[in-house]
Amino acid sequence: MTTDADFIVVGAGSAGCIAAAELARRGCGRVLLLEAGPSDGHPLVKIPFGLAWLMGSKRDWRFKSAPQKGLGGRQLNVHRGRMLGGSGAINSMVWFRGRRDDFDGWNVPGWAWRDVEPAFEAVEEKLQPKQMTGVHPLVEALSGLLGGNTNAAPTPEYETAGAFRFNMRNGRRWSAADAFMRPAQDAHDLKVRTGSEVDRIEFADGRANRVVLIDGTKLTASKGVILSAGSIGSPAILMRSGVGPAAHLQEMGISVTHASDEVGENLHDHPAAGLHYVGPESGYGLTLSQLPAWMLAPFRYLFTRKGRFASPTVEGGAFFNARGEAGEPDVQCHFIPFMMDWKGSRFTTGSGYFADVCVCRPKSRGRLRLTSADPNVSPDIDLGLFNDPDDVETLLAGLKRLRALMSTAAFGKHRAPEAFPGPEVSSDEALRQHIKNHGATAYHPVGTLRMGDGTAPVTPRLSVAGVSGLWVADASVMPAVTSANTNAPSMMIGYRAAEFISEDAG
Secondary structure, X not given: OOOEEEEEEEOOOHHHHHHHHHHHHOOOOOEEEEOOOOOOOOHHHHOHHHHHHHOOOOOEOOEEOOOEHHHOOEOOEEOOEOOOOHHHHOOOOEOOOXXXXXXXXXXXXXXXXXXXXXXXXXXHHHHOOEEOOOOOHHHHHHHHOOOOOOOOOOOOOOOEEEEOEEOEEOOEEOOHXXXXXXXXXXXXXXXXXXXXXXXXXXEEOOEEEEEEEOOOOEXXXXXXXXXXXXXXXXXXXXXXXXXXXXXXXXXXXXXXXEEOOOOOEEEEOOEEEEEEEEOOOOOEEEOOOOHHHHHHHHHHHHHHOOOHHHOXXXXXXXXXXXXXXXXXXXXXXXXXXXXXXXXXXXXXXXXXXXXXXXXXXXXXXXXXXOOOOOOOOOOEEEOOOOOOHHHHHHHHHHHHHHHHHHHHOOOHHHOOOEEEOOOOOOOHHHHHHHHHHHOEEOOOOEOOOOEOOOOOOEXXXXXXXXXXXEEEOOHHHOOOOOOOOOHXXXXXXXXXXXXXXXXXXX
């Protein structure tokens, strides 16, 4: 069966839902939004605490990284959402635009802060992200962590701490699928198709005109195709379509449509490492004394939308300069007032809390390559963690300052001692080994189809260089990751994509 549309958007994640909805709202024609996974109708998707079960489930692509040299050969989970809402349906819903100079630093025409700010405002008008209320007392205490801080949500612009902002509404997840996709389905010419995993894109005379699903179904697009499958999916689909490094495509047995050496390059993420604290009466956890509260939690959430199940786990945190210098923040802390295991189990007994440090602007870069032309085979995902030693040193300094900040925080009766790696792990070399053995990422992969001029695979107006009728709208186009969580910038990119495409091809 062949289904026709003017535009086909591949991937119903945070950017794809907005790109598709905005194209339909702007009257650009018939828009078909494809999603490889199922609906987001599962109750755990809407319950903020449900992400504890969703990550690693069938609604997650469950990618694994290549063995990371900087981590002693360890492989990492690369969680990516596989349902309507994409990664925005399994994430912790933290909302940060990033720093203003993140966008100025991209040095891409049309993407300076003054260019992107209106798009952020338009997205936030519908998302209405708000600072979380009802946070754990530990998180309430964070607002005094850095001195001179108010109770407002932290910002990466300067040293701040406290409860974060989230895209939740009435205690429920409020994703781009909720705020943009569904209203456009009702009011405009937007069709959505789930269970539709894309193999590749076909071209006619250098123009993208058809999408091929893994079951062989071919869907035609009269005006073009928008790739919104994320920093892992979009470059993989593009390479299977014959757009990428010529030698690599030939090695995979793929005919070259357009040679583009940088497709799949520039992959990076926020590297992170953390500290675990354990003690009675500290954070949420599986203890005998907390058993009644856990038993009542589902009912409290059902009737009031409050309590433990209303928590997205990451309730707050901080931005600070790792070395304590009078400079801009270069690390972000995510604070989780829940007992977290460090031995490999998802759940564990005990009461505690966890705080990590992420490098805001990592220098290390990796790359993505296909391992097969078969779309059912996962690509080779080399995050390149700690390829640049400066990232290790920034993280090391950040851990040392985080430990000092946690020791002086006004946690009162909720204070707990550091249990892992433990205060005895204090020398620089011991902490470097901790980073190597236990460091991970913040699940913010970006950059594999960077936008720019010259050799960049994607132009500043988000069209794929060297072909026509094909655009990219997701975090893969970021030349460099923003200085905080990437969900909000991804939505901004989806909105900007619709602006460009409606002007250029609508």
